[in-house]
Amino acid sequence: MFQIYKSKMFWGAMVLVAAIIGFFTFMQIGPKNNIKLHQVPIALVNEDTDKNAEQIQNKLEDKFAGSNSQIKWVKVNHESNLKKGFDNKKYYAAFIIKKGFSDSIQTQTKLIATEVMQKKMAVVDNSSSTRSASPIVKQAKIEVKINQGMNASMSQALEKALPAMGNNIGAQISQKEQSILKKANISLTVDQMNVINSPIKVTTKNVNKIPSKSVSGMMPMLLTIFTWLGSLISSLLLWRTHNKQVNGQMTFKTISSQVLSGAVMSAVISPIIYFFIHTCFSVPVPTPATFIGLLFFNFLIFYFIQTCVLDLAGFKGWPLIIIVWFMAAGVLSYAPQMLPSLYRNWIYSWIPMRFSMDTLTNNLYFLNGSTSTFNSIIVLSVIGGVALLIMYITPLIHRKKS
Template sequence: MFKIFKQAGVWLAMVAVIAIIGIFSFLQIGVKNNIKLHQVPVALVNEDSGQTSTKLVKQLKKKFAGHDAQIKWVVVKHQKDLKQGFNDKKYYGALIIDHDFSQQLGQSQNYLKALVTKDKLTAMVQKNAALTTSLSPQIKAAEAQLAQTPTSAKMTVIVNQGMNATVAQALTTALPAMGNAMNQKISQQEKTVLQQNDVSLSAASWQTISNPIKVTQKKVNKIPSKSVSGAAPMLTIVFAWLGSLIGSMLLWRVYHKNKPNGRWTIKHITSQLLAGAVMSVVVALSFYFFAHTCFAMAVPNASEFIWILMGNVFVFFLLQTCILDWAGFKGWPLIIVLWLCAAAVLAYAPEIMPALYRNWIYSWIPMRFSADMITNALYFTNGSATTMSSAWVIGIIGVVALILIYLLPLKKDRQGILK
């Protein structure tokens, strides 16, 4: 019974199982359990020229100055410049300091001083009526200051949601927290001053000064509600790769078995590629029908989406067909490994991946450029400069695969596993 364990094939099978489980764990678990923000580009706009805002900007830069900092500030001079930067994916979010930030905080501080001054002077007059005449002008000045109700200094947080749902969710929490922390700090300082001077305030008066900073949140390039929680681009690429993979495998089997005289010819290859082009149209239209028509996935511009999807499916087909035509069925594992690598990282922004996955997997997988194009079509309805650059990369990959496929007639044919 135990003689079977003396055969090398049994041990090779066990090694293969361990290796496959290890690779799957590395790709599917390793990256997900090590996600954290790292040097995420966020625009910092200071539209105020006061000392308070300038000091605040210096503090923010100092806080996130290290190489391992979660946020990388990108200084932008004017808020109007943010729109194009968001569309071109230069930053995931923005923190904007309003133009009268320092002035509003100054008014809040003056209001607090007036409260303390009036309270003390009033107490002095009550103890000694003879001081009424001399202190009356100061009391009136304090009352005049109190008549000017201060308004909260404003900060605005903008999140570029369409860039990546995971990062957007993190910044939606982190950026407002910065403003709220400053608000609580200043509010606590004001409360301490009042307690030290034994000043009691009514609820209405405390409400006036208790929120010196107000943080407003906005989102741009929003992810629609029916977009699979922001995973629509990732799922689109999954179906595009899967559809092209099924098509390329079936077409390769048919054309491999029916090669003229057992050799690849230009005419035979052209026929295979034309069949692949038709298959790409079928895959794109099928996905659009089921995803949008049947399950209401949000697609702002149907024609743009379908054309981009068809182009990417065809490039995937060329890539897979190139591997299969040259390597035969033995090339199948390479196609699977390529897809597993892509599936492990496509859902994440490069700034939140561990360096190992970012530099050695994400940097070279072609599907990331396809995902960028699909993301722009679904979420960046005002257009993005990255669409054209990604299209060029995908196009070059397709052309290289196409050239290699047409070089097949120069290869000495060998019998494949599938006939």
């Protein structure tokens, strides 16, 4: 009964199970439990060069200075320059101090000064002389623009953080103004008091919007999963078929047959994926032909990567493919600036799935295109080319070992 405890297999199995659980815990729970914004590029636009606006700008820059700050401000001269930066994914959002900001704050200051002066004069004269007209007060304006298509999780975080930042600035100004009014025992009209209570009006606008029927912005990640899993199954089945035909003795002709069959499989599966998501579930696809082309490209690259591992290591290489996928699955849904440095630098930075997801994100959410698409295609092409080269030299490697 207790002989099993003397078996190396028992203790080996225990260590293996513990290692597997530890790995999956590290990859699936670690990133999610350590989410923290780090050096998120945000455009800072000051369209008002007067004193009050410059003070706000300086405070924001001082608050988020240093390499460990949550926000990395990117100065942009004019709001009109934002569009190109948004389309090219230079920043996740923009914080815009609107023109006339200082004038609006000055109207509030002028109102308070006028009311205080008239109060003092009334006390000195001890009369109810006719009051002069109070200045018209206006709210200063700050606009927040969220580059929503870049990342759904980051957009949700910034939609709360940036408007709250503007409201906090307004609360500080309001506190000073109300303190003066209270000390002088001055009452204002309802409209005037509303402006004093909220001296800054913060509005939020989304650009490169995520459509409503896009699984809350998770569609690019799901499509990456579909293409990876589809190519994974295809590579395994086709590898086994080719391997049986040549009794495990791979040749250049066999490799060429693998490449051709993978291309055919990619060409068939890509429009099927499009049919399911667009026709069956009404997911918006702005440019179907380009979209299907990207699916074909990504499917084929993944197929080359996985077939390369199978040709080189056989079925023993299968766990490596699964490990790479689980490493990617834990970090793909987050922007790199949300991940701990360990996951950002050692996992997110090199996994091929994130380049694939970038191409699909740009096609679905960036109608004007993005320069990052070309860069991602280049990286994937290099990865696929290396995998293809290894596939063709695999027969030589096996012969040398024999």
